[in-house]
Amino acid sequence: xxxxxxxxxxxxxxxxxxxxxxxxxxxxxxxxxxxxxxxxxxxxxxxxxxxxxxxxxxxxxxxxxxxxxxxxxxxxxxxxxxxxxxxxxxxxxxxxxxxxxxxxxxxxxxxxxxxxxxxxxxxxxxxxxxxxxxxxxxxxxxxxxxxxxxxxxxxxxxxxxxxxxxxxxxxxxxxxxxxxxxxxxxxxxxxxxxxxxxxxxxxxxxxxxxxxxxxxxxxxxxxxxxxxxxxxxxxxxxxxxxxxxxxxxxxxxxxxxxxxxxxxxxxxxxxxxxxxxxxxxxxxxxxxxxxxxxxxxxxxxxxxxxxxxxxxxxxxxxxxxxxxxxxxxxxxxxxxxxxxxxxxxxxxxxxxxxxxx
Numbered sequence: 001x002x003x004x005x006x007x008x009x010x011x012x013x014x015x016x017x018x019x020x021x022x023x024x025x026x027x028x029x030x031x032x033x034x035x036x037x038x039x040x041x042x043x044x045x046x047x048x049x050x051x052x053x054x055x056x057x058x059x060x061x062x063x064x065x066x067x068x069x070x071x072x073x074x075x076x077x078x079x080x081x082x083x084x085x086x087x088x089x090x091x092x093x094x095x096x097x098x099x100x101x102x103x104x105x106x107x108x109x110x111x112x113x114x115x116x117x118x119x120x121x122x123x124x125x126x127x128x129x130x131x132x133x134x135x136x137x138x139x140x141x142x143x144x145x146x147x148x149x150x151x152x153x154x155x156x157x158x159x160x161x162x163x164x165x166x167x168x169x170x171x172x173x174x175x176x177x178x179x180x181x182x183x184x185x186x187x188x189x190x191x192x193x194x195x196x197x198x199x200x201x202x203x204x205x206x207x208x209x210x211x212x213x214x215x216x217x218x219x220x221x222x223x224x225x226x227x228x229x230x231x232x233x234x235x236x237x238x239x240x241x242x243x244x245x246x247x248x249x250x251x252x253x254x255x256x257x258x259x260x261x262x263x264x265x266x267x268x269x270x271x272x273x274x275x276x277x278x279x280x281x282x283x284x285x286x287x288x289x290x291x292x293x294x295x296x297x298x299x300x301x302x303x304x305x306x307x308x309x310x311x312x313x314x315x316x317x318x319x320x321x322x323x324x325x326x327x328x329x330x331x332x333x334x335x336x337x338x339x340x341x342x343x344x345x346x347x348x349x350x351x352x353x354x355x356x357x
Contacts, residue, residue, distance in 0.1 A: 027175065030178065030179055033179060033182035033186070034182070037119075037123070037126070040189055043189070044115060044119070048112045048113070055109055058100065058101050058104060059101055062094075062097035065094075072090075082220075089221065092217070096207060099207075108200050111195055115192040125174070129174045129175060133171050135171070139164040140164050142163075
């Protein structure tokens with residue numbers, strides 16, 4: 001019953017203060033401390049969130065590095081130079097990343113978590129101080145109303161004075177305690193930031209130095225492998241943008257272009273390469289008839305070329321795609337005689353052969 005009465009009197013006092021019917025006790029110094037507390041908690045929450053994201057990125061990089069160099073170790077053949085050293089390098093790589101992640105969590109993340117754990121308790125104290133302030137204002141306002149009444153009741157006035165003094169004492173004690181604790185908490189942010197970022201910088205320095213030494217081992221392994229097989233080189237083809245001629249979609253899908261592309265594909269990749277059937281897209285379109293109609297017709301690869309595909313036949317293409325309608329070309333072409341046409345075809349074939357070479 002007392003709690004219900006207290007909540008009711010607090011709500012009534014807040015309404016009176018809102019409409020200016022009751023005077024609210026203000027403490028400018030304490031309000032500055034509360035504002036600093038809010039800013040401090042917001043800044044700490046931001047650093048804590050970003051530090052967790054950084055630690056998560058380290059974890060992702062650790063997993064990616066582990067998978068990458070495990071793949072390198074798996075494809076490294078037994079007769080190649082430095083196989084055992086490569087295994088030691090992979091283990092050292094994992095140890096460095098795991099140690100870096102664990103120490104970041106212990107020395108940086110746990111520190112900021114301990115720092116942030118102070119704010120809920122402090123904010124609860126501030127909220128409790130606010131409730132005690134409302135109680136003090138309520139009893140003070142009640143005493144003033146009894147003192148200003150036409151008929152003074154000294155007994156009620158005496159009880160109201162005692163209650164007002166009690167609530168005032170409770171409020172002032174909490175207010176004084178918070179005005180001592182809040183500045184100390186606000187100043188502790190400097191020490192927390194120094195501890196966290198000093199730990200991060202030291203751990204990064206140690207990690208990068210050890211990673212540099214471990215990376216030198218990998219370089220030595222690769223250089224020894226190169227020295228073991230000096231004649232086995234891989235040439236990367238670089239094409240200048242200016243030397244490439246723009247070709248239309250029709251030219252790119254011509255039988256000649258397809259033969260050249262498939263021939264180059266078989267010459268570039270061995271049977272032991274990374275090219276797999278399950279990773280390549282099918283030559284047969286998976287689109288429906290309506291979708292095929294909206295896209296340009298793609299001819300089949302030839303059969304009699306060096307890559308095992310035959311010549312393209314227009315009839316066979318139309319048989320495989322019965323839903324495709326043949327529409328005559330709307331553009332008019334000039335009529336030439338057979339002699340000039342054959343000469344132009346031969347010159348075009350020679351020109352295309354030169355471009356392919």
